[in-house]
Amino acid sequence: MNSPALSATESTVTPIARALPAWTYSHPEMTRLELERILKPSWQIVCHVNSIPNPGDYLTLDLGPESVVAVRNSKREIQAFHNVCRHRGARILDGAGHCPGAITCPYHGWSYRLSGELLGMTMRETFPNLDRAQYGLRPVRTEILFGFVFVCLAGDPPPLRSVWGEFLEDFRPYRFEDMVPLAPLYREEWPVDWKVAMDNYLESYHVPVGHPGLARMFTPDYDDARSLGTGVARGTSHMREKPSSKWSERLYQKYVGGVVTDLPESLRQRWSFYSMLPNLGIDVFPDQMDFFQVLPNGPGRCIVRGGTFGLPDSRREMRAVRYLNARINRQVQREDDFLCQRVQRGLASSSYEPGPLSRLESCMWAFHELLRERIPEARLARAPSHFAQAAGASPGEVCIPASSENTRLRNAANASGTGPASVA
Numbered sequence: 001m002n003s004p005a006l007s008a009t010e011s012t013v014t015p016i017a018r019a020l021p022a023w024t025y026s027h028p029e030m031t032r033l034e035l036e037r038i039l040k041p042s043w044q045i046v047c048h049v050n051s052i053p054n055p056g057d058y059l060t061l062d063l064g065p066e067s068v069v070a071v072r073n074s075k076r077e078i079q080a081f082h083n084v085c086r087h088r089g090a091r092i093l094d095g096a097g098h099c100p101g102a103i104t105c106p107y108h109g110w111s112y113r114l115s116g117e118l119l120g121m122t123m124r125e126t127f128p129n130l131d132r133a134q135y136g137l138r139p140v141r142t143e144i145l146f147g148f149v150f151v152c153l154a155g156d157p158p159p160l161r162s163v164w165g166e167f168l169e170d171f172r173p174y175r176f177e178d179m180v181p182l183a184p185l186y187r188e189e190w191p192v193d194w195k196v197a198m199d200n201y202l203e204s205y206h207v208p209v210g211h212p213g214l215a216r217m218f219t220p221d222y223d224d225a226r227s228l229g230t231g232v233a234r235g236t237s238h239m240r241e242k243p244s245s246k247w248s249e250r251l252y253q254k255y256v257g258g259v260v261t262d263l264p265e266s267l268r269q270r271w272s273f274y275s276m277l278p279n280l281g282i283d284v285f286p287d288q289m290d291f292f293q294v295l296p297n298g299p300g301r302c303i304v305r306g307g308t309f310g311l312p313d314s315r316r317e318m319r320a321v322r323y324l325n326a327r328i329n330r331q332v333q334r335e336d337d338f339l340c341q342r343v344q345r346g347l348a349s350s351s352y353e354p355g356p357l358s359r360l361e362s363c364m365w366a367f368h369e370l371l372r373e374r375i376p377e378a379r380l381a382r383a384p385s386h387f388a389q390a391a392g393a394s395p396g397e398v399c400i401p402a403s404s405e406n407t408r409l410r411n412a413a414n415a416s417g418t419g420p421a422s423v424a
Contacts, residue, residue: 017361018354020368022347024378025193026300029387034194035064035296037374038278041155043163045148045280045291046070048309049078050180051096056114058103059096059185061305063153063295068140069093070149071103073114078144080151081116081137096184103137112137147177147309148291163230167274170234173263174284179309182288182322187305190337192344194279194302195371197294200340201281202367204235204273205360210339211332216244217253221273222360231277231370233363239269252324259317260286277367281306283329287321290329300344 024030040063047059047070058071060083067083069092083092090107093099102119104111109122116137121127141152145160146168161168190197200206204222208215214237221235239257244250257268263286274282279294292306310322346352357365372378377387 017357017365021381022352023383025347027383028299029390031296031299033375040153042278043150043152046151047149049147056099060093066153068151071114078149080140080142085110086135146171165228179311182308182310185307190302192340193300194294194296196340196343197302198279199364200336202364203361205358211335217249234274236270236272248324248327256286256321259321
């Protein structure tokens with residue numbers, strides 16, 4: 001996912017852009033602030049609408065200490081709530097499943113309607129004068145767009161339709177809204193910081209070396225890339241005419257165009273990769289699509305969560321093409337896991353200093369600029385002393401710099417040469 005490369009003339013007058021300092025990829029206070037200032041105030045996918053097709057169906061999303069559940073209610077509407085009982089705070093639901101008529105807490109049996117209102121509790125007589133209307137599940141801001149349920153836990157980000165803008169027209173021929181899950185959502189734990197994994201997705205500079213299969217099959221997506229300036233970007237790879245030397249790749253190249261005849265000819269032999277900052281990737285193929293999120297799992301660790309979706313199609317030819325696609329993409333994911341782990345280990349070296357970024361890494365740079373804007377300490381070469389104090393403090397004692405301190409940090413970073421520089 002890259003913005004178009006700059007001309008040689010532009011690059012000669014642009015200051016050298018560099019990545020974040022190594023300490024930001026493993027510091028507990030950085031992880032805490034990323035959750036509070038970056039991830040919670042952003043749109044996060046919970047599920048596809050057809051992952052919860054019937055009243056009572058639910059699916060959960062965990063984001064740090066927060067948990068959200070999306071439920072289809074008795075009116076067949078989808079709502080999202082904090083997945084926390086209003087009695088003593090117990091987590092109510094896990095994973096995906098079905099609630100037959102009511103949502104019931106497993107601790108003391110408090111039950112809620114599918115629309116969130118408190119329905120009842122065990123030993124009701126021991127709660128005199130309790131107003132049940134005041135104790136429904138707390139709702140979460142929700143939007144549904146191109147078939148997916150998004151939630152936002154804090155802040156006021158722009159509506160999704162304005163964020164995705166013209167790219168919504170890209171999605172229209174694929175009919176995401178009519179797709180169904182091709183498998184349950186997956187969840188993988190990677191021993192890398194969430195930013196390492198997201199950095200990797202946001203640049204395709206590594207693809208010719210790190211993903212030989214993709215390089216055999218497709219043109220680089222940075223040759224056909226566009227960024228909207230709203231935190232979303234697209235890169236498109238086109239099928240090469242030369243057949244791959246690997247059988248699975250070669251068969252996919254050969255057959256996919258003849259199977260997806262409902263698509264315009266121009267879309268039958270291209271893979272498009274979309275990103276939405278801070279942590280979402282959407283991959284669009286002729287035969288199916290997928291999404292994935294990269295979620296913090298503590299300092300230096302992350303969870304990769306996602307799923308694959310396609311239009312209902314029982315033809316043997318489609319099943320074969322989707323099998324080949326899944327085989328190819330499993331290999332790509334294993335390669336990314338391998339590469340990201342090598343980066344995480346390398347960042348721990350005392351010798352590492354952020355090197356210069358390629359013009360092909362501009363989307364990664366935009367991600368880092370978002371982090372620097374929201375967490376000014378990320379501009380510093382080393383973690384500030386108050387971060388160490390905060391990491392050892394109780395939750396009520398954690399200190400967050402005031403705006404004047406943020407200004408001082410920005411000035412110090414700029415004076416030391418670690419401040420912002422543009423690659424675009």
